[in-house]
Amino acid sequence: MIRFEHVTKRYADGTMAVDDLSFDVAEGELVTLVGPSGCGKTTTMKMVNRLIEPTGGRILLDGEDISAIDPVQLRRRIGYVIQQVGLFPHKTVLDNTATVPHLLGVKKAQARARAAELLDLVGLDPSVYGGRYPDQLSGGQRQRVGVARALAADPPVLLMDEPFGAVDPVVREHLQNEFLALQKSLRKTVLFVTHDIEEAVRLGDRIAVYGQGRIEQFDAPATVLGAPRTPYVADFVGADRSLKRLSVTPIERGDLEQPPIVHLDDPLPLPTAIDRWAVVLDSEENLHGWISAEQAASGKGLVRDHARRMEAWLPVGASLRQALATMLQHDAGWIAVIDEDSVGRFLGALTPARLHEALRRSTAADARDIPRTEVELETISR
Numbered sequence: 001m002i003r004f005e006h007v008t009k010r011y012a013d014g015t016m017a018v019d020d021l022s023f024d025v026a027e028g029e030l031v032t033l034v035g036p037s038g039c040g041k042t043t044t045m046k047m048v049n050r051l052i053e054p055t056g057g058r059i060l061l062d063g064e065d066i067s068a069i070d071p072v073q074l075r076r077r078i079g080y081v082i083q084q085v086g087l088f089p090h091k092t093v094l095d096n097t098a099t100v101p102h103l104l105g106v107k108k109a110q111a112r113a114r115a116a117e118l119l120d121l122v123g124l125d126p127s128v129y130g131g132r133y134p135d136q137l138s139g140g141q142r143q144r145v146g147v148a149r150a151l152a153a154d155p156p157v158l159l160m161d162e163p164f165g166a167v168d169p170v171v172r173e174h175l176q177n178e179f180l181a182l183q184k185s186l187r188k189t190v191l192f193v194t195h196d197i198e199e200a201v202r203l204g205d206r207i208a209v210y211g212q213g214r215i216e217q218f219d220a221p222a223t224v225l226g227a228p229r230t231p232y233v234a235d236f237v238g239a240d241r242s243l244k245r246l247s248v249t250p251i252e253r254g255d256l257e258q259p260p261i262v263h264l265d266d267p268l269p270l271p272t273a274i275d276r277w278a279v280v281l282d283s284e285e286n287l288h289g290w291i292s293a294e295q296a297a298s299g300k301g302l303v304r305d306h307a308r309r310m311e312a313w314l315p316v317g318a319s320l321r322q323a324l325a326t327m328l329q330h331d332a333g334w335i336a337v338i339d340e341d342s343v344g345r346f347l348g349a350l351t352p353a354r355l356h357e358a359l360r361r362s363t364a365a366d367a368r369d370i371p372r373t374e375v376e377l378e379t380i381s382r
């Protein structure tokens with residue numbers, strides 16, 4: 001969808017902001033550009049909508065060289081969200097959102113109706129906020145309007161430059177989650193600039209980690225965290241990268257332990273001894289809870305009389321971070337993992353030891369994709 005071919009930008013004063021950049025962003029993909037201040041992220045982004053012209057190389061949009069497209073036409077295909085949202089102060093939220101479609105020739109009433117839909121989509125009730133002016137909104141609400149406005153002309157491509165940079169961490173996380181949910185259904189092709197590695201990891205399908213004017217690594221978040229290609233990247237993602245990596249590694253079926261299983265109507269005591277605990281399923285094989293080894297061996301009546309409900313559970317595919325958080329929240333020594341499609345079919349147990357193994361396995365798997373020679377060479381050349 002977006003292709004950079006040997007793109008270079010040297011400013012008039014000689015600053016080499018972007019140096020021989022080549023990468024692709026696939027249709028519907030969200031790529032985050034992350035790196036320290038001044039490394040060339042914004043320059044990269046502004047070359048896509050021709051706010052800045054490259055001094056070398058070319059950028060293709062859907063196979064078309066953008067230097068041959070009229071900038072105004074080009075920008076109709078590209079939504080743009082920036083940190084200083086740039087809303088018109090004298091226009092209401094609804095009119096701010098409707099501006100672009102209206103400029104594109106959509107009738108005012110129709111543009112407003114669409115704007116109301118979009119405000120709703122970004123979590124702002126149009127009947128409450130539509131009539132307000134920008135200075136009557138919180139920072140987070142203004143950013144939402146910025147996103148709604150960028151989506152108004154339904155462009156296939158979105159450029160987002162630190163769109164959530166100006167709000168506090170809690171609101172920021174809210175906005176990130178909302179945007180992720182939105183992106184799941186809209187599947188825009190997105191270039192997202194941030195200097196925050198946490199944000200890059202959370203949002204990106206892939207991350208481009210920038211050094212000075214160049215991309216040091218361009219990979220899926222788990223790979224960047226698990227197998228940083230260079231010491232620079234390792235340093236940038238931080239010493240706690242294993243912890244960050246928990247959030248991008250999903251629980252897989254192969255990670256699970258298979259504990260003994262009993263059913264609610266089994267009579268006690270059980271004929272065979274249980275080591276620590278057994279998982280209790282209902283007659284439909286769905287998760288009910290668990291029973292301790294002691295009660296299984298010496299209890300009377302039925303399993304259902306002694307079983308405890310299992311509160312610590314997650315669907316397969318949830319992140320290891322959620323798994324750890326769930327364990328801590330319920331003070332549980334393991335969590336039950338259920339099928340993501342069914343109501344509660346039990347798949348297995350994730351214990352702390354298995355969680356640790358899962359993390360190590362996924363790190364090793366990513367590291368295998370990277371030739372050692374390359375890692376060593378880059379290490380030496382620095």
Ligand SMILES: Nc1ncnc2c1ncn2[C@@H]1O[C@H](COP(=O)(O)OP(=O)(O)OP(=O)(O)O)[C@@H](O)[C@H]1O
Nearest residue numbers: 011013015017036037038039040041042043044195
């Ligand atoms: N108009 C300009 N003229 C000269 N140099 C510029 C110009 N705009 C940017 N630069 C320089 O180009 C380099 C890259 O800037 P750019 O804004 O792309 O970085 P960035 O990674 O987006 O930084 P930040 O996170 O601080 O916004 C910097 O050294 C910057 O000072």
